[in-house]
Amino acid sequence: MLYKMDTKVVKDPVYTSIQLPSDFFKLIDDPLFQRLRYIKQTGLTHLVYPGLRHSRFEHSLGVAHLMLTALEAIYRNTLHVYGENSRAFKAVKSLVEDTTLWCASGIAALLHDIGHLAWSHVFESALTDYYVIAYARSEPAILLSLSLVSHEQLTLRLALRLLAKHDRLCGVDSDTMIERVKRILDYAYGEGKPGADIDPLLIPARLLSGTVDVDRGDYLLRDSRSAGVSYGLYDVDRLISVLVAVEEPGVASKRDMPIDVGVVDKGVSVVESMLLGRMYMYSEVYLHDVVLAYEASASRLLSMLMYTASLLAEEGYPGVTGFERKLLECMTLLLSGVDEERPELDECARILTDPAIETMAELLAFNYSSIYNGLLRIEQGKWICPALYTYSRILTARQHPTGIYLSGRLANTVVTRISGPRKGPRPQDVAKILPTYIEVLHESPLITFGYTSYPIYSKNDPVLVLNRRTKRVYALHELGLSPTAELLSNVSTWSKIVITIPVDTISTPHTSLRIRRGKFAEKELMHNLQLCGYSLDEASREVAKIKEILGELLTEIEVTLNPLY
Amino acid sequence: MCLTRYTLGDDAVTPMLSQLHVVYLRDFLLGYLAAKGGLVSIEELREAISKAEEYGIVVAAGHWSLEDEIELLEHMGVVERIDGSLRLVWEKLPRLARKKIEKVSHVLTRLA
Numbered sequence: 001m002l003y004k005m006d007t008k009v010v011k012d013p014v015y016t017s018i019q020l021p022s023d024f025f026k027l028i029d030d031p032l033f034q035r036l037r038y039i040k041q042t043g044l045t046h047l048v049y050p051g052l053r054h055s056r057f058e059h060s061l062g063v064a065h066l067m068l069t070a071l072e073a074i075y076r077n078t079l080h081v082y083g084e085n086s087r088a089f090k091a092v093k094s095l096v097e098d099t100t101l102w103c104a105s106g107i108a109a110l111l112h113d114i115g116h117l118a119w120s121h122v123f124e125s126a127l128t129d130y131y132v133i134a135y136a137r138s139e140p141a142i143l144l145s146l147s148l149v150s151h152e153q154l155t156l157r158l159a160l161r162l163l164a165k166h167d168r169l170c171g172v173d174s175d176t177m178i179e180r181v182k183r184i185l186d187y188a189y190g191e192g193k194p195g196a197d198i199d200p201l202l203i204p205a206r207l208l209s210g211t212v213d214v215d216r217g218d219y220l221l222r223d224s225r226s227a228g229v230s231y232g233l234y235d236v237d238r239l240i241s242v243l244v245a246v247e248e249p250g251v252a253s254k255r256d257m258p259i260d261v262g263v264v265d266k267g268v269s270v271v272e273s274m275l276l277g278r279m280y281m282y283s284e285v286y287l288h289d290v291v292l293a294y295e296a297s298a299s300r301l302l303s304m305l306m307y308t309a310s311l312l313a314e315e316g317y318p319g320v321t322g323f324e325r326k327l328l329e330c331m332t333l334l335l336s337g338v339d340e341e342r343p344e345l346d347e348c349a350r351i352l353t354d355p356a357i358e359t360m361a362e363l364l365a366f367n368y369s370s371i372y373n374g375l376l377r378i379e380q381g382k383w384i385c386p387a388l389y390t391y392s393r394i395l396t397a398r399q400h401p402t403g404i405y406l407s408g409r410l411a412n413t414v415v416t417r418i419s420g421p422r423k424g425p426r427p428q429d430v431a432k433i434l435p436t437y438i439e440v441l442h443e444s445p446l447i448t449f450g451y452t453s454y455p456i457y458s459k460n461d462p463v464l465v466l467n468r469r470t471k472r473v474y475a476l477h478e479l480g481l482s483p484t485a486e487l488l489s490n491v492s493t494w495s496k497i498v499i500t501i502p503v504d505t506i507s508t509p510h511t512s513l514r515i516r517r518g519k520f521a522e523k524e525l526m527h528n529l530q531l532c533g534y535s536l537d538e539a540s541r542e543v544a545k546i547k548e549i550l551g552e553l554l555t556e557i558e559v560t561l562n563p564l565y
Numbered sequence: 566m567c568l569t570r571y572t573l574g575d576d577a578v579t580p581m582l583s584q585l586h587v588v589y590l591r592d593f594l595l596g597y598l599a600a601k602g603g604l605v606s607i608e609e610l611r612e613a614i615s616k617a618e619e620y621g622i623v624v625a626a627g628h629w630s631l632e633d634e635i636e637l638l639e640h641m642g643v644v645e646r647i648d649g650s651l652r653l654v655w656e657k658l659p660r661l662a663r664k665k666i667e668k669v670s671h672v673l674t675r676l677a
Contacts, residue, residue: 135637140659141661144591144665147589152627337587337625
């Protein structure tokens with residue numbers, strides 16, 4: 001299809017050249033898309049792997065490129081295996097030969113991350129943290145100020161807004177394009193369910209969010225290169241060349257879908273290599289102990305800024321001026337989900353990216369921020385202030401806090417109890433499993449608790465393998481030819497829990513938990529507390545209280561782990 | 566974007582896709598309750614979410630379900646569950662939240 005269209009080429013370190021339809025650049029050149037240049041792909045991992053500074057911008061171009069390349073390979077392989085009269089090939093044919101559907105697939109890939117905010121996934125964990133704090137302090141005003149829970153919601157909002165700006169894309173009107181792109185995003189990330197008939201748009205949706213998808217396909221390679229590690233490197237050309245549309249996937253995957261994306265049987269090794277690469281990238285890079293300590297700190301800094309924004313908004317942002325006032329206003333505007341007619345929405349989406357938040361952190365760390373003036377005028381200011389000082393200094397001086405870690409099966413036990421099958425936790429579940437943490441938060445925002453789970457291999461969403469001779473579809477782990485998948489399928493996810501604390505003189509008798517001492521010194525915390533108006537005695541009492549409540553929290557986690565209690 | 570996005574004439578509603586409203590689930594829930602006078606059955610709420618798109622409203626839920634939201638709002642005392650219905654506790658809403666919910670309920674009036 002690409003050969004029929006007017007195209008442009010962008011140079012890229014992973015694929016050398018990325019060729020995309022010229023019409024895509026109407027979207028790429030829009031400020032709403034350009035803002036992705038200012039959001040680092042991997043949040044704060046650059047604080048441990050200095051080269052990891054590439055942005056969501058080049059990743060999005062890479063995903064669009066892989067999507068269009070993958071569709072061509074799927075066209076060839078599906079025709080070769082099933083023949084031109086098959087239902088699978090007819091679906092792929094309509095997708096690849098219909099400019100609208102083909103373009104919509106590429107555009108959905110291009111825009112799949114447009115809703116990301118500063119520090120990527122760290123912003124989302126900050127939203128969760130915000131709701132847990134609102135719950136802990138029983139403040140409906142705080143809870144209701146914001147209503148965003150994940151970047152996918154904002155992706156839908158901004159993608160539709162961006163598409164609506166253009167009367168025609170790829171030769172069709174914007175309404176048609178919006179309907180197609182929305183359907184793909186709905187199938188991929190939302191509640192969209194296909195009917196009994198084959199919808200060709202299921203194919204790009206599965207290419208965006210399946211087990212072997214173009215999103216992971218791009219970020220594993222790109223992140224490995226930037227980090228200077230080889231864990232995530234795999235043969236992307238080989239992977240693309242073995243993709244195929246499969247008929248009746250439900251037999252192997254137990255998913256109620258009329259069509260899916262899989263690989264032909266000669267592609268087993270490359271898929272194994274990608275699955276292992278993903279596992280190692282999570283354990284060694286994305287969830288590195290020190291990365292997690294920084295991300296927990298950044299998440300708390302952001303959640304406290306949101307908290308401050310919500311409180312000060314009620315009072316009209318007293319004492320807060322200029323850039324900082326705009327940033328707080330943007331937090332309430334963009335994350336609350338109304339006022340779509342206001343042009344500030346675009347501005348705010350551009351402001352809530354890494355440079356603004358990083359500048360804000362510098363101002364807070366050096367006591368130049370007018371937000372402190374605002375805090376002086378509200379009752380909760382003294383509670384919030386030490387957290388803003390401490391976490392901004394941790395990030396800007398690169399002095400991570402001490403972390404207490406739990407990983408592997410034991411962490412899986414706690415995480416499963418908190419979140420069940422959900423993607424993210426709900427405050428009420430945290431309260432049920434770790435009531436002490438809710439009490440801790442009520443007392444002080446200086447201790448963070450966070451967890452993360454990463455996928456190993458899901459039997460509920462397996463890699464599908466098509467036997468070219470019999471045309472039967474198998475799940476990779478049941479094929480009998482993939483020892484790696486059989487091993488991986490014994491564990492669907494792996495979890496890691498991190499608790500950070502800005503004091504360095506702690507000891508714990510808790511045998512399951514591992515301490516990694518940080519660089520942030522306790523005397524710095526004492527200094528910060530005094531800057532926030534605490535007397536020396538009050539500051540000492542605050543530090544002692546933090547250590548005491550930490551001990552209670554750790555005991556509670558051990559009790560959660562031990563069924564004999 | 567303008568707030569009116571329906572073809573005038575008979576009851577048939579034809580939203581212009583380029584003028585869709587994206588509303589986050591929590592705001593939809595509270596806005597719909599407000600638009601319906603503060604009391605609505607959970608079943609009706611569920612149905613309203615499923616047909617919202619016909620009226621030019623996209624409900625973006627993220628990874629939270631309707632039940633997740635109801636549980637949380639109930640705990641915060643913002644809604645009350647009465648048998649199979651929900652009641653909005655208006656007096657528990659802070660000033661800015663009220664303003665926001667009023668705006669959303671205005672968008673949802675046609676649906677309600």
